[in-house]
Amino acid sequence: MTITIEVSRLGLLYDKSAKALDDVTFRLEGGKIYGLLGRNGSGKTSLLSILASFQQQTSGEVRIDGEAPYENERIVNQVCFIQENGYLSESFKVRDVIKLASDCWPNWDADYADRLLNQFELPAKKQIMALSRGMKSALGVTIGLASRAPITIFDEAYLGMDAPSRYYFYEELLKDYMEHPRTIILSTHLIEEVSDLFEEVLILDKGKLVLQEEADKLRSRGSAIIGPADAVDQFAEGLTILSEQKLGGTKSITVFGELGAEREKRATADGLTIGPVSLQDLFVHLTRKGIGSDERKHG
Amino acid sequence: MSANMAKGKRSPVMKVAFHLWSAYRHVLVWFWVIFTVIYFGINEMIMRGIIPDESIRNSGREWDGATISPRIFLLVLGILLTIGSFNSFVSNGITRRSFGRGGLLFAGLLSISCTVLHLLGYPIEMLIIEISGAERSMQYPNLAIVAITNLLMYFGYFCGGWLIGTGFYRFHWFKGLLVCLLAVAFLIGMETMTATELTGSTAADQGIILFVLALASFLIVWINDGFLRKIAVKRKITL
Amino acid sequence: MFDDRSPIYQQIADGIKNDIVSGVLGEEEQVMSTNQYAAFYRINPATAAKGFQLLTDEGILYKKRGIGMFVSPQAKGMLLEQRRARFFEEVVDKMAAEAKVIGIPVMDIVKRLEQLNGGEEQ
Numbered sequence: 296m297t298i299t300i301e302v303s304r305l306g307l308l309y310d311k312s313a314k315a316l317d318d319v320t321f322r323l324e325g326g327k328i329y330g331l332l333g334r335n336g337s338g339k340t341s342l343l344s345i346l347a348s349f350q351q352q353t354s355g356e357v358r359i360d361g362e363a364p365y366e367n368e369r370i371v372n373q374v375c376f377i378q379e380n381g382y383l384s385e386s387f388k389v390r391d392v393i394k395l396a397s398d399c400w401p402n403w404d405a406d407y408a409d410r411l412l413n414q415f416e417l418p419a420k421k422q423i424m425a426l427s428r429g430m431k432s433a434l435g436v437t438i439g440l441a442s443r444a445p446i447t448i449f450d451e452a453y454l455g456m457d458a459p460s461r462y463y464f465y466e467e468l469l470k471d472y473m474e475h476p477r478t479i480i481l482s483t484h485l486i487e488e489v490s491d492l493f494e495e496v497l498i499l500d501k502g503k504l505v506l507q508e509e510a511d512k513l514r515s516r517g518s519a520i521i522g523p524a525d526a527v528d529q530f531a532e533g534l535t536i537l538s539e540q541k542l543g544g545t546k547s548i549t550v551f552g553e554l555g556a557e558r559e560k561r562a563t564a565d566g567l568t569i570g571p572v573s574l575q576d577l578f579v580h581l582t583r584k585g586i587g588s589d590e591r592k593h594g
Numbered sequence: 595m596s597a598n599m600a601k602g603k604r605s606p607v608m609k610v611a612f613h614l615w616s617a618y619r620h621v622l623v624w625f626w627v628i629f630t631v632i633y634f635g636i637n638e639m640i641m642r643g644i645i646p647d648e649s650i651r652n653s654g655r656e657w658d659g660a661t662i663s664p665r666i667f668l669l670v671l672g673i674l675l676t677i678g679s680f681n682s683f684v685s686n687g688i689t690r691r692s693f694g695r696g697g698l699l700f701a702g703l704l705s706i707s708c709t710v711l712h713l714l715g716y717p718i719e720m721l722i723i724e725i726s727g728a729e730r731s732m733q734y735p736n737l738a739i740v741a742i743t744n745l746l747m748y749f750g751y752f753c754g755g756w757l758i759g760t761g762f763y764r765f766h767w768f769k770g771l772l773v774c775l776l777a778v779a780f781l782i783g784m785e786t787m788t789a790t791e792l793t794g795s796t797a798a799d800q801g802i803i804l805f806v807l808a809l810a811s812f813l814i815v816w817i818n819d820g821f822l823r824k825i826a827v828k829r830k831i832t833l
Numbered sequence: 834m835f836d837d838r839s840p841i842y843q844q845i846a847d848g849i850k851n852d853i854v855s856g857v858l859g860e861e862e863q864v865m866s867t868n869q870y871a872a873f874y875r876i877n878p879a880t881a882a883k884g885f886q887l888l889t890d891e892g893i894l895y896k897k898r899g900i901g902m903f904v905s906p907q908a909k910g911m912l913l914e915q916r917r918a919r920f921f922e923e924v925v926d927k928m929a930a931e932a933k934v935i936g937i938p939v940m941d942i943v944k945r946l947e948q949l950n951g952g953e954e955q
Contacts, residue, residue, distance in 0.1 A: 328877055349684065350826030366823065368606065372687035384682050391617070392682075398609050399686035444687070465875060473868045473878055491841065491876040511840045511880055 297325025297478060298360045298373060298445045300346065305355035307341050307502075315341040316352070317502040323480075325445070328472060328492050330510065331482040332578050333499035339482045340378070342499065343450050346480075347376030359446070372401055375444035377435045377452040383423045389434060390419040400442040402475075408441035411467070415460060428455035436464050440471055448480040465489060490574040500582045510574065517572035517580075518554055521547040526565040530558070537580035549580055606688050610696020614679065615703055618671065622704065625667055626711045633660055633715075634722060641726065657712075657719045661744055664708050665751040669781075671704065672755020676763045676822070684827050694819045697756065705748035709741050739800060743788060746807040753811060754781045757818040764825050773821075777814065784810050841876055845884030850893065853904055854912050864894060864902045 300323040307316040316338045323329060333339045345352050348365045357364055364370040383392055393412070397403045412419065415433035423431065432455035439447050453461050469492060472479055481489055490496075493510040506513075517537075520527055524546040534550040541547075549572055554562075562569050572580075604612065675697055683693045716734060754777040761773025787803050852858040867885055871878035885902055888894040893908045905911075932942055 327879070344827065347685075348689075351824070366689045366691060368689055368692070371689055372606075375687065376685065384678060386678070387617075387682075395613055395682060396686055398604070398613070399606075399683075399688060466872070469875060469877075470872055473871065491874070491880070494877045494879045510877070511842060511883065515840050 297476065299323065299325050299358075300446065300478070301356075301358040302342075302346075303356045303358075305342070305345065305357065306353050307338070307345065307350075308353045309341075314502045316345075319355070319499075319502070319504045321497060321504055321507050323478060323495075325478050326476045327494040328479045328481065330486070330490065330493035330496045330574075331480055331499065332484065332486060332496060332574075332582075333482075334484065334582050337499045337582070338502040339499055340450055341502075343376060343448050343480065343482060346446070347371075347374050347448060349376065372399065373444055374446045374448070375400065375439055375442040376448045376450065377439035378450045379432055379435070379452050379454045383431065383434065385422070385424040387423050388419070389417055389421050389423070389426075392423065392434065393419075393438070396438045396442065400444060402443035402445075404441050404443055407471070408437055411437040411440060414463060429457055429460065432456045433460060433464075440467060443471075443475055443477065446478045446480070448482070450482045451484075454483075454485070461488065465492060468492070486575040486578055487573060493574075496574065498578060498581060505581055513577065514571075514574060516553060517549065517551055517577040519547060519549050519570040519572050519576075520562065520567055521545065521570065522562075522565065522567035526567055530562060530565065530567060537577070538583070549576065551577070551581070606692035607695040607699065610683055610688060610693055611699035611703065613683075614675075614696065614700040617679075618700075618704075621671075622707060625664075626708075629660075629663055629667075630715060630718065633663075634718065638722065638726070657715045660715060661712060661747065664712065665747060668704060668708065668748050668752040669755040672701070672752040672757075673759040675700075675756045676760040676825075680763065680822075680825065681827055690822050690825060694822045698753075698815060701749055701752045701756070704752055705745050708748045709745045712744055713737060713741060742804055743807070746804065746811060747784060747788065750784050750807065750811040750814065751781060753814045753818060754778070757814050757821075760818050760821045760825070763828065764821055776817070780810050780814050840883075841874075841880050842883035842887065845870065845874070845881055846887045849884070849888060850912055853893065853908050854916065856909075858904050860904050860906050860909060862904050863900070864904065866901055 302322070303320045305316055305319040306314065309315050319338075319342065331339055331343070341350075344350050345357060346359070346364070348367070348371050351365050359370050359374065362370055364374065387395075389412070393408060397405055397408065412434075415430070415437060417426075417430055417434055417437070423434075426434065432453055435452050436449070436456070439449055439452065453464050456464065465488070468479065481492065483489055490510065495507065496510050496513055497507045498505040508516075520530060522530075522545065524541065524544055527546040527548055531548055531550060534554075535552050537549040537551050539546065539548040554569070559569060680693060683696075684690065688696075716737070757777045758774045761777070762770035764770075765773065784807055787806050849858065849864065858864065864885075865873070867878050867881040870876075870881040870884075874881070885894060889896060889902070891911075892905055893911065894902045895905050896902055928942070929939070932939070
């Protein structure tokens with residue numbers, strides 16, 4: 296049982312003129328892990344909070360399982376949105392927060408929640424305000440996982456956690472996702488750590504969708520080329536160059552787009568080295584000032 | 595599976611009311627215990643002349659008027675409702691509509707509880723009077739009228755507070771303040787109505803008064819609900 | 834974990850191929866499921882599944898419905914043949930080119946290879 300998300304021409308204004316989201320259109324098939332990437336202020340949180348009915352859009356449409364989600368009883372309890380340090384009542388105790396969540400989420404797994412609480416060493420009797428940043432994040436993550444909501448969204452939810460806890464979260468997320476397939480959206484700018492979990496990637500920049508693409512394909516579309524400046528320039532003809540650097544007679548460029556076997560062969564012959572570009576690097580290049588706009592047509 | 599089905603039985607509205615009730619019922623009971631003890635304690639000291647206050651001493655029955663503090667108490671609880679609980683419920687997949695209705699149910703429960711707890715004060719008052727000698731009057735007032743009036747006032751105060759909280763949650767401070775003034779105007783209106791009741795009136799008059807109180811409460815609730823439906827979940831309230 | 838240029842699924846396929854060639858995975862032996870693979874390497878199961886798809890397309894793995902993926906009987910033979918075919922192009926030719934650039938005579942290379950082989954025989 297998976298649920299499709301359709302977003303068309305979505306716009307969100309804040310302060311009456313500034314665009315938080317600008318004409319965003321995409322479709323997310325159910326049952327995949329999506330990575331939503333974007334710099335700070337790119338509109339990630341705005342987009343996700345509209346999906347979760349935390350707020351309403353200014354224009355455009357959202358359809359979740361074919362219906363508009365805002366104030367829709369049938370949809371809102373299928374979308375669990377977890378933010379770092381999110382919306383926990385400070386005066387509540389951990390167990391009160393868990394109790395409320397367990398009553399509200401239809402697929403809640405109480406044993407799983409207990410196991411996670413144990414693993415994250417969250418004391419049931421402690422008040423939220425007495426928890427550290429990392430513990431609050433861990434509590435949010437626990438609710439997100441145990442909710443088993445058909446659409447579960449983590450918006451930088453694990454940032455406050457230390458590395459061992461984060462890795463535990465990634466492992467649990469993957470394991471639980473495989474046992475209970477559902478749509479998971481991870482929004483982050485710590486891409487390197489989680490990028491292997493993504494099946495598809497969406498990149499937002501300044502409120503616009505830069506691209507939506509399968510993670511593997513995206514990775515294979517970026518290459519770093521190093522070699523003699525002339526040869527590199529010749530090689531790069533017709534390719535989208537994301538960045539270039541020069542050191543003496545050596546030039547290194549990052550290109551975006553399929554190279555093809557032909558070109559790769561030529562590169563070896565010309566004494567060029569072709570290297571991989573990580574998703575993180577691709578993301579940095581694609582969202583750097585002014586570059587993103589040229590790439591919007593892809594995906 | 596059975597656990598899921600058991601959970602499914604309670605509607606979202608009931609979930610909201612239930613969770614609010616279990617979060618606040620202790621506060622409610624403690625408030626009334628402490629309030630009653632302090633109230634009768636002070637009253638008794640006045641009666642025995644430990645605290646000199648002739649006007650109160652001569653008027654005799656006091657418990658009728660012992661509803662100001664509970665009203666303020668409910669007003670404060672009301673103010674905290676949206677500010678303290680809206681985020682929790684909506685982020686757990688509850689609609690604003692269900693939050694609004696669950697909140698109303700909670701308001702009703704609180705008002706009924708306070709009305710009952712207030713009525714329980716009468717026999718206590720009688721008992722104290724009996725123990726301390728029978729010079730003071732001992733007749734019960736019309737408890738039905740007292741109960742209905744108090745019920746509506748409690749409900750109005752709680753919902754008035756709720757409206758104030760919602761206003762400050764949703765709007766910036768200036769609009770929030772306007773909403774606050776509106777709520778206060780309603781409450782002052784309601785207070786004025788009950789004050790005329792004290793001067794003595796016919797059954798028809800009392801019916802009109804109760805109707806107006808109910809109408810005022812309804813308007814407060816209606817405005818509050820309208821505001822609630824469009825609220826965006828906020829991390830911090832910008833005052 | 835995976836930072837080679839080829840996509841992760843390619844690397845997974847290569848890893849399984851290596852295991853078959855070296856004998857870690859025998860013929861008709863069951864391969865870990867995509868989910869086990871995904872959990873082990875902390876990657877998306879769809880990515881792991883793509884690697885498996887690659888191998889079934891090449892006839893190296895085959896699927897037993899409801900049970901899982903198995904190594905084909907002819908897998909090792911096929912892989913050895915492929916590697917032998919590529920050996921000269923990918924290993925020897927490159928070595929020869931490098932030797933030329935840095936000025937090592939072919940005879941020196943041959944001598945070295947004979948030495949290595951001799952060492953192995955003892």
